[in-house]
Amino acid sequence: MDIAAADAWSGRYLAELATQRQLSPHTIAAYGRDLAELARLAGHADWARLTHADIRRFTARLHADGQNPTSIARKLSGWRGFFEWLSRQVTLSANPVEGVRAPRRPKRLPKALAxxxxxxxxxxxxxxxxxxxxxxxxxxxxxxxxxxxxxxxxxxxxxxxxxxxxxxxxxxxxxxxxxxxxxxxxxxxxxxxxxxxxxxxxxxxxxxxxxxxxxxxxxxxxxxxxxxxxxxxxxxxxxxxxxxxxxxxxxxxxxxxxxxxxxxxxxxxxxxxxxxxxxxxxxxxxxxxxxxxxxxxxxxxxxxxxxxxxxxx
Structure with missing residues (x-):
């Protein structure tokens, strides 16, 4: 799957989210940005051949770039849904995002009064x-x-x-x-x-x-x-x-x-x-x-x- 094919699959996926699941334009745009992030990280790699190790490497790069764990978790969720959909369109050995977790969120200390x-x-x-x-x-x-x-x-x-x-x-x-x-x-x-x-x-x-x-x-x-x-x-x-x-x-x-x-x-x-x-x-x-x-x-x-x-x- 070359870059053009990946873009085409992304477009089809977003279209189905809009028509079949009737998600809001704001949500569709957010999914689109997440897939664009995946395309940036994957470069010329074939999306159908991405592995768990690739996704973990992408996750580590996002974390190193300063993205917070909540944002990374949202991206992983979006990618997971996309590859689940893609597995019904083409043959995938496995969903490469399944089981990959975002970095742990820093534990916020509870507020207490003096x-x-x-x-x-x-x-x-x-x-x-x-x-x-x-x-x-x-x-x-x-x-x-x-x-x-x-x-x-x-x-x-x-x-x-x-x-x-x-x-x-x-x-x-x-x-x-x-x-x-x-x-x-x-x-x-x-x-x-x-x-x-x-x-x-x-x-x-x-x-x-x-x-x-x-x-x-x-x-x-x-x-x-x-x-x-x-x-x-x-x-x-x-x-x-x-x-x-x-x-x-x-x-x-x-x-x-x-x-x-x-x-x-x-x-x-x-x-x-x-x-x-x-x-x-x-x-x-x-x-x-x-x-x-x-x-x-x-x-x-x-x-x-x-x-x-x-x-x-």
Whole structure:
């Protein structure tokens, strides 16, 4: 297959994507650019004879040229689809892209608030006597930071208390009778108990004192303005608005409070296994990212305070 033939096959493939799959012109143009990239990398090579080794070499070249792993992964996906289609037009020994992976994406460190910023966020209250919605917000935000819950776990909590030794209710999670623990069902249907701190317990008590019955017949702990179980999206919106009013230095969403909980707890205790259990991580590898956050905090303190670390302006 010479260059002219490769161009012809590319044109046919893009035409079929447009007519049969009815992809948008923007998507078709993106596929076209990816195939043009393949043509550049392959040079005069016969596309029907490209091998896994060739595609791996092309991938390495893209990475060396500074393309990020996400872009490379998208190109590989486009090439894989093209060769799958081409195998139905001509004889190929195998799809040369099958099994070739993009370089690993660098692991992004989760964002976490500084301790002072987290405390300020929790202690910021609207002026005047709080209404039920404000009390609900306080309880939700305190519980997110106090116990490191996922927002889905928070929204799934019920007010059906379970006394010690009693049979658990058929729900995703609940608040224990004394308010000192929550029981949640996390990823993989793994259930765990998480302690609730003093400020969060006080906020929960204040909310439960005014919480109306749910209009949807549920036992949801946290309710929307319509009186139904609150959704994770609404929790996110309320927290964003609260953080803006509190003057938070960064955009705050529920996962930021979960990251802050883990980072601050690790800074204070150094107990990675305990943090793993409280977060509900199946693997310690998922929790170890917080050791990097902890080191960043220590490095910042060192750079600011140590006489030999101070840099001249």
């Amino acid at each position: 301790v002072d910023d987290a405390v300020q966020l929790m202690e910021h209250h609207a002026h005047g006597h709080p209404d039920p919605a404000e009390l609900c917000n306080r309880a939700m935000f305190e519980l997110l930071y106090s116990s490191g819950l996922r927002v889905s776990e928070l929204a799934g909590l019920d007010v059906r208390y379970v006394a010690a030794g009693a049979q658990a209710p058929a729900s995703l999670g609940w608040l224990e009778a004394d308010g000192g623990e929550v029981v949640v069902t996390g990823k993989g249907n793994k259930m765990r108990r998480v302690p609730v701190g003093g400020p969060a317990r006080a906020a929960l008590a204040a909310w439960l004192a005014v919480r109306p019955p749910a209009r949807d017949g549920s036992q949801a702990l946290f309710l929307s303005t319509r009186g139904t179980r609150i959704s994770p999206r609404v929790v996110q919106q309320r927290l964003k608005l609260h953080a803006q009013k509190a003057g938070a230095p960064v955009h705050v969403h529920p996962h930021v409070l979960r990251h802050s909980f883990a980072s601050h707890l690790l800074q204070s205790s150094g107990d990675l296994r305990a943090v793993q259990e409280l977060l509900g991580h199946a693997s310690i590898m998922s929790t170890q990212v917080y050791t990097s956050l902890d080191f960043q905090h220590l490095a910042a303190v060192y750079d600011k305070a140590h006489p030999r670390a101070k840099r001249k302006g």
